[in-house]
Amino acid sequence: MSAATWGLLVATFAACFVEMVEAATIVMAMGFTRSWRSAFAGTGAAVVALAIVTTFAGYAITSWLPDSALQLVIGGLLLIFGLQWLRKAVLRSSGRKSMHDEDEIYRDEVELARAAGDVGSGLDMFSFIVSFKGVFLEGMEVVFIVITFGLNADNVPVAVVGAAAAVVVVVSIAFAARKPLSMIPENLLKYGVGIMLASFGTFWSVEGIGIFRSGRESVEWPGNDAALLVLIASWFLLSRLFIAVLRTPAPPATPDRAIEEYAK
Amino acid sequence: MRAIRAFGQFWYDFIIGDDWKIAVAVVSALAVLAALLVGTSIGDHVLAVLGGVLIVTAFAISLAVDTRPRRSK
Numbered sequence: 001m002s003a004a005t006w007g008l009l010v011a012t013f014a015a016c017f018v019e020m021v022e023a024a025t026i027v028m029a030m031g032f033t034r035s036w037r038s039a040f041a042g043t044g045a046a047v048v049a050l051a052i053v054t055t056f057a058g059y060a061i062t063s064w065l066p067d068s069a070l071q072l073v074i075g076g077l078l079l080i081f082g083l084q085w086l087r088k089a090v091l092r093s094s095g096r097k098s099m100h101d102e103d104e105i106y107r108d109e110v111e112l113a114r115a116a117g118d119v120g121s122g123l124d125m126f127s128f129i130v131s132f133k134g135v136f137l138e139g140m141e142v143v144f145i146v147i148t149f150g151l152n153a154d155n156v157p158v159a160v161v162g163a164a165a166a167v168v169v170v171v172s173i174a175f176a177a178r179k180p181l182s183m184i185p186e187n188l189l190k191y192g193v194g195i196m197l198a199s200f201g202t203f204w205s206v207e208g209i210g211i212f213r214s215g216r217e218s219v220e221w222p223g224n225d226a227a228l229l230v231l232i233a234s235w236f237l238l239s240r241l242f243i244a245v246l247r248t249p250a251p252p253a254t255p256d257r258a259i260e261e262y263a264k
Numbered sequence: 265m266r267a268i269r270a271f272g273q274f275w276y277d278f279i280i281g282d283d284w285k286i287a288v289a290v291v292s293a294l295a296v297l298a299a300l301l302v303g304t305s306i307g308d309h310v311l312a313v314l315g316g317v318l319i320v321t322a323f324a325i326s327l328a329v330d331t332r333p334r335r336s337k
Binding site: 072076077079080083084086087090091096133137140141202205206207209210212213219220221222227231234238242246 | 274277278279281282283286287289290291294297298301302308309311312313315316319320323324326327330331
């Protein structure tokens with residue numbers, strides 16, 4: 001297997017892994033607090049809905065849209081997702097936002113589930129809808145990531161394998177741990193995936209702007225696909241620069257700490 | 265009506281998420297790039313690099329808005 005194929009596999013695996021951890025936290029909160037049957041039913045319904053949306057959207061965008069429009073729409077969405085992740089990573093690394101904490105999210109979901117009232121004997125609609133929404137929202141991002149990375153590398157099957165492997169691994173860990181997956185270095189993973197999504201999104205959305213000219217040909221980057229490597233390096237360096245500029249000063253020493261420092 | 269509102273809310277959550285500034289930054293940068301493509305005769309390579317610079321600038325502005333010091337009342 002070539003280095004490019006491994007790169008595609010690792011990129012889709014990491015991106016989908018992070019999304020699946022978030023979905024698993026929501027489903028586990030509903031299952032442990034209210035009803036496993038309803039949480040799994042919501043998850044199953046979301047997977048079916050995702051398959052239907054992917055089939056129709058995939059057919060529509062590859063059959064009806066010119067290449068440049070496809071690049072603009074998917075690239076624009078990837079760019080929005082990627083920059084949202086990168087923004088959070090920059091704010092967290094510079095000390096301006098608390099770290100993503102799966103335990104805390106789990107506690108919030110459990111609190112909401114308890115506040116929603118008693119669970120009846122039939123299908124618990126609260127668990128069903130919350131699980132459905134969580135899995136569908138996170139799953140839609142996975143669909144976009146797989147389509148984009150796969151099409152760009154001209155190897156959708158490998159991208160699908162990367163995503164499917166991530167689902168299997170997350171479900172296995174969740175099943176074995178039976179608790180929120182806070183042991184996973186999610187902040188670091190999100191930072192890396194944010195850089196990848198921002199780079200692919202920048203590349204594709206700029207290419208797709210060509211839809212607005214008479215021939216509708218995509219805009220060409222200097223160096224074509226090699227420009228992607230430059231974009232990845234640029235987004236990484238820029239994010240480090242933003243972190244350095246935005247870093248908050250360390251909290252002032254408390255009187256006790258100042259005395260300890262003085263005594264040293 | 266409730267279903268339409270829920271449908272709209274879903275797509276808002278999906279695309280805009282918890283920070284509308286990023287979506288506005290991306291759309292603004294791409295709109296400026298589209299205007300440059302239509303209104304000028306800049307070559308593809310320069311236009312692509314300009315696009316990258318516009319996106320980075322828009323992202324930096326959205327971060328600056330996020331982290332600006334709040335005025336105390």
